[in-house]
Amino acid sequence: MKIKHLKIRGTTFLAPLAGITNLPFRQLVKECGCAVVCSEMVSAKGIFYNSEKTITLMESRPEERPLSVQIFGSDPDAMGRAAAFVEDLGTADILDINFGCSVKKVVKQGAGVALMKEPGLARNILETVRKATTLPFTIKIRTGWDRSGDQAVEIARIAQEAGVDAIAMHPRTAPQGFRGEADWDQIKRLKTEIDIPVIGNGDINLPEDAARMMDHTGCDAVMVGRAAMANPFILAQIEEFMEKGSYSTPVPGEIFLKMERLARLYVDYFGEQVACKMLRGRLSWFVKGLPRASAFRRDLSGLESLSQTLELIRAYEKGLALAP
Numbered sequence: 001m002k003i004k005h006l007k008i009r010g011t012t013f014l015a016p017l018a019g020i021t022n023l024p025f026r027q028l029v030k031e032c033g034c035a036v037v038c039s040e041m042v043s044a045k046g047i048f049y050n051s052e053k054t055i056t057l058m059e060s061r062p063e064e065r066p067l068s069v070q071i072f073g074s075d076p077d078a079m080g081r082a083a084a085f086v087e088d089l090g091t092a093d094i095l096d097i098n099f100g101c102s103v104k105k106v107v108k109q110g111a112g113v114a115l116m117k118e119p120g121l122a123r124n125i126l127e128t129v130r131k132a133t134t135l136p137f138t139i140k141i142r143t144g145w146d147r148s149g150d151q152a153v154e155i156a157r158i159a160q161e162a163g164v165d166a167i168a169m170h171p172r173t174a175p176q177g178f179r180g181e182a183d184w185d186q187i188k189r190l191k192t193e194i195d196i197p198v199i200g201n202g203d204i205n206l207p208e209d210a211a212r213m214m215d216h217t218g219c220d221a222v223m224v225g226r227a228a229m230a231n232p233f234i235l236a237q238i239e240e241f242m243e244k245g246s247y248s249t250p251v252p253g254e255i256f257l258k259m260e261r262l263a264r265l266y267v268d269y270f271g272e273q274v275a276c277k278m279l280r281g282r283l284s285w286f287v288k289g290l291p292r293a294s295a296f297r298r299d300l301s302g303l304e305s306l307s308q309t310l311e312l313i314r315a316y317e318k319g320l321a322l323a324p
């Protein structure tokens with residue numbers, strides 16, 4: 001698959017997840033095996049005002065590339081300037097615009113999924129951004145405000161005309177949030193309506209789901225969000241499944257090594273105190289379904305240092321190995 005001049009080696013994208021897909025998490029997923037990782041969404045206004053916190057969200061490391069940086073906003077001029085800024089920063093290989101976020105704070109400012117009901121404004125933003133950057137340019141949309149999928153098709157056509165290079169679709173409506181099922185038929189429809197590549201997203205929990213989505217919709221690549229939070233191996237497993245028709249499942253020892261790796265990456269990046277607070281939640285996702293996970297989660301709640309984190313992980317692993 002190609003997005004403009006960028007050749008993608010593989011078929012998997014890590015979805016943008018605000019508060020989750022920070023640099024260390026992306027590094028971990030990339031090390032497990034994944035074609036493209038995406039940043040958290042970044043405010044165009046924040047870029048405009050040169051907010052340090054916002055600029056930090058776009059930090060990258062060579063080993064995670066290619067990286068897609070997602071921006072959000074509703075002012076065409078600010079979006080154009082933000083796109084040019086992202087390109088000048090030199091850390092992004094793809095520029096993505098958020099047309100899907102349904103969080104109140106974002107929708108209230110006319111951004112995210114609110115853009116799907118403003119085709120005129122959407123066109124203005126897309127044309128302005130296209131002029132402002134030569135980066136491969138994508139958008140990530142929902143189905144729209146209703147189940148029809150008509151707004152998605154309208155926005156996608158506008159995007160294609162404006163020079164957008166690929167579209168990712170999470171086929172739930174705005175009011176749905178994350179409830180109900182993702183309607184893969186809408187990805188299939190989108191694929192027949194536009195010529196640029198389509199990346200399918202929504203409810204991929206296993207490699208078999210990714211294969212089913214590609215078969216059902218004809219999409220060019222798949223994007224995984226929530227399942228990667230608990231299983232950072234899933235994108236690598238999908239790549240393996242697509243290539244060989246089977247995939248390996250990590251043994252607990254590999255999962256624990258990744259937990260240690262994430263702890264070190266977090267501490268390196270955020271500093272020990274902040275990292276340990278964040279790790280209390282992050283590490284608990286990895287043990288979902290393992291015996292005595294709730295006791296381990298309880299122990300995590302008191303994390304203060306890297307050495308304590310590593311000790312807890314090792315003690316939990318040892319306990320599991322000794323369990324009858």
Ligand SMILES: Cc1cc2nc3c(=O)[nH]c(=O)nc-3n(C[C@H](O)[C@H](O)[C@H](O)COP(=O)(O)O)c2cc1C
Pocket residue numbers: 015016017018019020040041070098099100101140170201202203204223224225226227
């Ligand atoms: C915690 C969380 C944060 C998210 N943040 C973003 C975001 O910043 N930008 C975006 O386009 N979508 C965001 N999404 C939506 C996901 O990218 C994805 O479209 C959605 O979770 C459906 O895919 P999944 O079923 O694989 O999780 C977020 C979802 C979750 C659960």
